[in-house]
Amino acid sequence: xxxxxxxxxxxxxxxxxxxxxxxxxxxxxxxxxxxxxxxxxxxxxxxxxxxxxxxxxxxxxxxxxxxxxxxxxxxxxxxxxxxxxxxxxxxxxxxxxxxxxxxxxxxxxxxxxxxxxxxxxxxxxxxxxxxxxxxxxxxxxxxxxxxxxxxxxxxxxxxxxxxxxxxxxxxxxxxxxxxxxxxxxxxxxxxxxxxxxxxxxxxxxxxxxxxxxxxxxxxxxxxxxxxxxxxxxxxxxxxxxxxxxxxxxxxxxxxxxxxxxxxxxxxxxxxxxxxxxxxxxxxxxxxxxxxxxxxxxxxxxxxxxxxxxxxxxxxxxxxxxxxxxxxxxxxxxxxxxxxxxxxxxxxxxxxxxxxxxxxxxxxxxxxxxxxxxxxxxxxxxxxxxxxxxxxxxxxxxxxxxxxxxxxxxxxxxxxxxxxxxxxxxxxxxxxxxxxxxxxxxxxxxxxxxxxxxxxxxxxxxxxxxxxxxxxxxxxxxxxxxxxxxxxxxxxxxxxxxxxxxxxxxxxx
Numbered sequence: 001x002x003x004x005x006x007x008x009x010x011x012x013x014x015x016x017x018x019x020x021x022x023x024x025x026x027x028x029x030x031x032x033x034x035x036x037x038x039x040x041x042x043x044x045x046x047x048x049x050x051x052x053x054x055x056x057x058x059x060x061x062x063x064x065x066x067x068x069x070x071x072x073x074x075x076x077x078x079x080x081x082x083x084x085x086x087x088x089x090x091x092x093x094x095x096x097x098x099x100x101x102x103x104x105x106x107x108x109x110x111x112x113x114x115x116x117x118x119x120x121x122x123x124x125x126x127x128x129x130x131x132x133x134x135x136x137x138x139x140x141x142x143x144x145x146x147x148x149x150x151x152x153x154x155x156x157x158x159x160x161x162x163x164x165x166x167x168x169x170x171x172x173x174x175x176x177x178x179x180x181x182x183x184x185x186x187x188x189x190x191x192x193x194x195x196x197x198x199x200x201x202x203x204x205x206x207x208x209x210x211x212x213x214x215x216x217x218x219x220x221x222x223x224x225x226x227x228x229x230x231x232x233x234x235x236x237x238x239x240x241x242x243x244x245x246x247x248x249x250x251x252x253x254x255x256x257x258x259x260x261x262x263x264x265x266x267x268x269x270x271x272x273x274x275x276x277x278x279x280x281x282x283x284x285x286x287x288x289x290x291x292x293x294x295x296x297x298x299x300x301x302x303x304x305x306x307x308x309x310x311x312x313x314x315x316x317x318x319x320x321x322x323x324x325x326x327x328x329x330x331x332x333x334x335x336x337x338x339x340x341x342x343x344x345x346x347x348x349x350x351x352x353x354x355x356x357x358x359x360x361x362x363x364x365x366x367x368x369x370x371x372x373x374x375x376x377x378x379x380x381x382x383x384x385x386x387x388x389x390x391x392x393x394x395x396x397x398x399x400x401x402x403x404x405x406x407x408x409x410x411x412x413x414x415x416x417x418x419x420x421x422x423x424x425x426x427x428x429x430x431x432x433x434x435x436x437x438x439x440x441x442x443x444x445x446x447x448x449x450x451x452x453x454x455x456x457x458x459x460x461x462x463x464x465x466x467x468x469x470x471x472x473x474x475x476x477x478x479x480x481x482x483x484x485x486x487x488x489x490x491x492x493x494x495x496x497x498x499x500x501x502x503x504x505x506x507x508x
Contacts, residue, residue: 064202078140085225091116133161167193241334257367258294291336314352385421
């Protein structure tokens with residue numbers, strides 16, 4: 001049927017013109033005759049009035065009325081809120097995986113933010129395309145009772161939906177200002193995407209119960225999305241604000257999650273300056289510091305980390321008992337957990353490369369981190385003893401003074417030595433040292449059978465273990481001049497072995 005107003009072609013059963021919306025004259029009914037013959041109907045009486053077109057017609061697409069701009073605005077707002085929640089979930093998940101979690105959400109800078117925005121745009125595009133192609137509407141349109149159809153009233157279809165939503169990029173300029181201006185100057189309120197795709201947003205007869213159902217679905221998805229984003233944020237690995245220097249490649253490290261260590265350094269004393277190297281001597285104190293990031297927080301926004309640290313000598317023997325500690329409690333968002341270690345090297349520490357093993361467990365995310373920094377100990381090589389031995393026995397005029405062999409009457413003679421090869425029972429040695437002074441003719445002038453108790457409990461017991469020994473004796477005023485013998489004996493009660501060593505000195 002041809003419209004008399006605009007000349008557009010319409011379906012024979014159409015009531016209004018698809019081009020201008022004017023009302024069309026009713027089609028003449030066809031009456032059936034016998035044997036299938038068609039008899040043209042009698043013409044209407046001359047006096048029958050011809051219905052006039054309304055002064056302000058409401059355009060119809062088939063049997064659907066064109067949707068009002070207010071309903072479309074509400075639908076756009078509802079869909080935008082839904083996609084905003086989708087962005088929150090995707091952004092939080094991406095930040096938790098790639099970094100970028102902040103105190104109140106996630107960072108909108110860097111690669112994680114770009115990825116989150118791109119993923120949200122893709123999800124939003126598919127949300128509009130599939131929703132309008134399959135059901136003719138999105139959640140927002142379903143709530144407001146409108147849908148997208150072809151200009152003939154048929155379903156939108158995938159091709160037209162794709163074209164319509166590709167041009168949404170142009171229509172959405174200026175917060176949909178472009179689309180709004182184009183639509184208000186169109187009789188069927190078509191934005192640019194609708195004109196290109198041949199679609200119209202129309203009203204549909206949706207019951208109140210159906211609209212309430214879609215409102216519930218929309219609220220459930222909004223609430224579920226916000227809850228999911230919160231849960232992800234609560235358990236998201238921490239991102240450090242400011243500088244976080246990664247571990248050097250010389251420090252082996254492994255992690256089962258996003259836990260990571262950085263800002264590592266050996267330092268001069270607790271809280272001291274960074275050492276120029278990691279080389280130490282027996283008896284030195286070793287201090288190191290490091291920071292831990294990538295941990296998660298509980299419902300109270302507190303991290304829960306457990307630490308276990310051990311150090312081993314070049315033979316792999318632990319030099320101290322495993323040291324454990326914890327970190328629980330409030331911590332400003334973006335601040336790392338500071339870790340440290342301080343230990344004292346034994347005087348008998350052998351030379352070589354020492355390994356420190358640091359294990360960190362995140363109890364919120366159930367993830368682990370392990371790193372193994374190394375330091376060096378410079379010391380003379382030590383021959384492994386086969387039994388108790390007295391080594392480096394020497395006399396001097398002062399403790400740790402230079403070696404002396406002659407002393408004046410009334411002087412104090414200081415002795416130092418090292419006792420090697422003592423055996424342990426239940427982590428403890430059982431030994432004693434006796435002391436004798438023999439005169440020039442070999443007679444015993446001084447006999448101290450319990451000169452020193454060498455029994456000692458030690459956790460670290462390398463094969464080179466030795467006990468430092470100090471002692472002193474004052475030369476009496478009545479002692480004659482001559483060559484004397486200072487004799488020391490060690491009895492190992494664990495093995496019942498005895499070793500004796502003596503040194504000569506002159507009284508002048």
